[in-house]
Structures are given as C-alpha cells and as structure tokens.
Amino acid sequence: MRVFFLLLIVLLPRMAASQDVFHIGPWNIGDTREKVLEATEFGPFEPVALTGGLETRHARFLDSKVTVSFVFDASDRVEYIQVWLYEGTDFAEAKKASLGLFDLFSSRFGGASVPGIEVSGAGVDGSTSLDRISLGIVLDRVLGQAPKLGEDFKRKHKVVATTVLDLIPHRNPLNAxxxxxxxxxxxxxxxxxxxxxxxxxxxxxxxxxNVKLEKL
Structure with a gap:
C-alpha cells in the first residue's frame, strides 16, 4: 500500500501537466465577444468581414507581437482562435517561428509530430519522437524549397501551389x-x-x- 501511495505522489504532477489549460494571452475558447474586447491593452480590435469575427495585431505570444483572430459561433462565443506567428517572405523567420511552436509543444505537451513524416530508429534516449533537428531538416527541404518549386509550377504549368505542414502536439490541453x-x-x-x-x-x-495546386 505504501509503494502504491508513493507512486501516486510521483504520477499526480505528470497527470496534472497533461490536463493543462492553455490560453492565448487572456483569451480562451468559449469567451464571449465582450470578454475578448475587454482586453483593451491588446487593441484596437478590427472586425473581420469574411468570418464575422475580430482581429488584433497587438497581441503577445511566445514573447513576440502577433496577430490574433477570433471566430465566434452562433451564440457569439469564441469557436476558435488563430494566431499568426509569421507572415512574410523570409524563410529563416518562418523557420524560427515554426521551431518556437515545436519547443512549446515539446515543453508543455509531450512533443510533436508532422503527419506524413515518420521517425525510424531510436535516438540515444530511446525515443522515436520527432526532434528539433529533424524538424529543421524537414522545414529546409520542404518549405525552404517551396518558393522555387512554386515558381516552376507557375511558369511551366500555369498553376499556383500551396504547401502545408501540420505540426501536432502529442497531447492536447484540457480546454482546446x-x-x-x-x-x-x-x-x-x-x-x-x-x-x-x-x-x-x-x-x-x-x-x-501537403500540396494543393490551383489554376492561375
């Protein structure tokens, strides 16, 4: 019985961590429109015609200024939140932002995976999870080459390409x-x-x- 009790003491903090609640700044899924707008220090908030939602370009996330968009459900509560960590033409900055998300998932949610990317062979720690170096290589070889491939598609085939890699945490927080x-x-x-x-x-x-082609 004493051994079982000690095991519970050891395991409970880990169980609590896996049931973590995750917020973007002061906002959470299910917040009302009024509660979103209450965070005036991150305003101004602009309406988004396409979704009927709200957007601010002055939020903070991972020690950076970011754009955050809010989409509301029929009861006018937050249905989902979209954080724009990077938007631009600099691959190095896009890679930096991507690795920052990987670090977040690793520290709080047990690691991350990219669907379609398999990790074979265990590392020195016995893990077969995607590591930071491997993700960096994937980014270099896929997203890093996407501009050149996209130009080739435009010139030769008159189509545009959208390349997307999903990054999924091993576990999710309790609330989202x-x-x-x-x-x-x-x-x-x-x-x-x-x-x-x-x-x-x-x-x-x-x-x-991972790649979607559309005619020009």
Whole structure:
C-alpha cells in the first residue's frame, strides 16, 4: 500500500501537466465577444468581414507581437482562435517561428509530430519522437524549397501551389485542440505560420494533402 501511495505522489504532477489549460494571452475558447474586447491593452480590435469575427495585431505570444483572430459561433462565443506567428517572405523567420511552436509543444505537451513524416530508429534516449533537428531538416527541404518549386509550377504549368505542414502536439490541453500549420503560398510568394485553438470536439483541422495546386 505504501509503494502504491508513493507512486501516486510521483504520477499526480505528470497527470496534472497533461490536463493543462492553455490560453492565448487572456483569451480562451468559449469567451464571449465582450470578454475578448475587454482586453483593451491588446487593441484596437478590427472586425473581420469574411468570418464575422475580430482581429488584433497587438497581441503577445511566445514573447513576440502577433496577430490574433477570433471566430465566434452562433451564440457569439469564441469557436476558435488563430494566431499568426509569421507572415512574410523570409524563410529563416518562418523557420524560427515554426521551431518556437515545436519547443512549446515539446515543453508543455509531450512533443510533436508532422503527419506524413515518420521517425525510424531510436535516438540515444530511446525515443522515436520527432526532434528539433529533424524538424529543421524537414522545414529546409520542404518549405525552404517551396518558393522555387512554386515558381516552376507557375511558369511551366500555369498553376499556383500551396504547401502545408501540420505540426501536432502529442497531447492536447484540457480546454482546446491545438494544430499548427506551416505554410508557403506561391500565389502570394509568402510564408505563414499559424497556431489554431479549436474546441475539443471540433473536426480535425489537418490537411488531406501537403500540396494543393490551383489554376492561375
């Protein structure tokens, strides 16, 4: 009985960590529109015509200034939150933001995986999880080459390519489902790094295909 009690003492902190609650600044899934707007220190908030939601370009996340978008459900409560960690043409900055999300998932949610990328062979610690170095290589070889491939598609085939890598934590917080998307869109010749917080019961946000082609 004493051994069992000691095991509980050891395991309970780990169980609590796996049931962590995750917020973006002061905001959470299920917040009312009024509660979102109460955080005036991160304003001004602008309406988003496409979704009927709100957006601020002055939020803080991972020690950086970011854009955060809020989409509301029929009861006018936050259905999902989208964090724009990077938007631009600099692959190095997009890679930095992507690795920052990987570090977050590793420190709080047990690591991360990229669907379609398999890790074979155990590392020195016996783990077969995706590590930071491996993710960096994947980013270099996929997103890093996407601008050149996108230009080739435009010139030779008259199509634009959108390349998306999903980054999924090994476990989710208690209050939300997390999905990161690392994107290059050749139509705009730009990289995007997004983090989505969805309701725990929301459909899977992962893409069906890593590359989508559309006619010009």
């Amino acid at each position: 489902k997390l999905t990161a998307q690392l994107v290059h869109a050749s139509r705009h010749d730009a990289f995007y790094v997004f983090l989505f917080l969805d309701q725990t019961t929301a459909p899977d946000r992962r893409v069906a295909s």
